[in-house]
Amino acid sequence: MDVWRSIILKNLNLFAEGLWVTTQICVIAFCVACALGLGACLVRLYVRPLRLPATIYIEFCRNTPIYVQLLWVNYVWPDLFGWPQSFFAAGWMALALQSSGYLAETFRAGIEGVDRGHLQAAHSLGMSPFLTFRSIILPQALLNMAPSIMNQFLVLVKSSTLVSVIAVPDLMYQAMRLTAIWFQPIEILSFTAFLYILIVFCLSHAFKLYADRLRGRYGLAMA
């Protein structure tokens, strides 16, 4: 209990700072991942000459372990592309890279899951391809994909612990630093584990409730 009072309560601001960095990195990485994933998926589906590069990109992102990607982006990209120059940017880029591969496949499944008849109906009503995509495919696909997209966010939050390895000061990093300083791993690491479990648990239940509500409201039947 002593350790609890003297280390954890006294350093709550460090934990809060770490949590804030974790939040930032997850949100940025997820937004970038959605953009990259959508791009890769659309290219793969609709731009025939670029299908192979897009497929290679998606498979590379999906099939390389996140930790390997993290080190690769952090140590190789600055020499190769001159970017990223900060650990923070390397952290979110690696997380985004990994998730974008999975999201691209999710988007593809969602788009391909839309009933062919709907497309033919839109076509025979004279809707342009863009209008068809925006008002027929996208709403239905989004509804189908919502659970997997939310799930991917959870995976991303869980992998975000790894960015501490390249010295991004996230929650995990602060915990390891405090452990190294005070040498009380039992309290510090258990408290951090508890925080992470709480966050992921709450998020996953909130997402599940939201998905159920979507299903109830729109009668989601296809997924």
Add this chain to the structure above:
Amino acid sequence: MESFKEAVDISLFWEYRSLLLGGLAFNFYTWISALVLVHVMGFSMCMMRLSRVGACRAVGTAYAELFRNTPEYILLTWVHFVLPLLLSVLLQTRLNFPPFLSAVLALGLAYSGYMVETYRSGIQAVPKGHIEAGRALGMSSIDITFRIVLPQAIRNVLPEMLNQMVSLFKATTLVSLIAVPDLLYNVVIVTQEEMRPLPLYTWAAIVYCVIIFTASTLVRWLTERWRSRGWA
């Protein structure tokens, strides 16, 4: 362009092939050992979760929720640094886990949480009528479980299980963080000696990608064959 050539230059990677190959072997050892734990814990906790006794059900559910919601890295550090200390206090002896043991324990526990759910979805997909038929024929509940429910359940979820095994292999790279000398760990060591991160990290990424891509393609191909035979 210069740096691109440097990145895909395989000669340095090739020079250290025996060391790196030995590392890759550690990935496989970790994988196989963790798999055993995943299936043992996953199956037994699933049985708890589906049991008729309320307390068992609570334990099974809590187990699955706990390990599904814990990031693998924090579980790894917790098992490696905290668990031995707790056990030392409990058993009144000084205890230290070798990194390999911690790695297997942590990965096994983390992925058994998913495996509980996989087993459960397979078991619940078995038609109730089959179980009732077994009971009507006077089979014991152990017989019903092992001869009627499980064979069908495993057939149902085999593709999903194989996918999870591939994910588990992906996760074995994490063990380098607690100094299990796997491929990535050796790559980091060699990088520190040679100061040439570009080819080493690039080729590490390519090697992992090729292995995992092959495995997941194989799983996909097998799944399609099973589906077309009406197995899964």
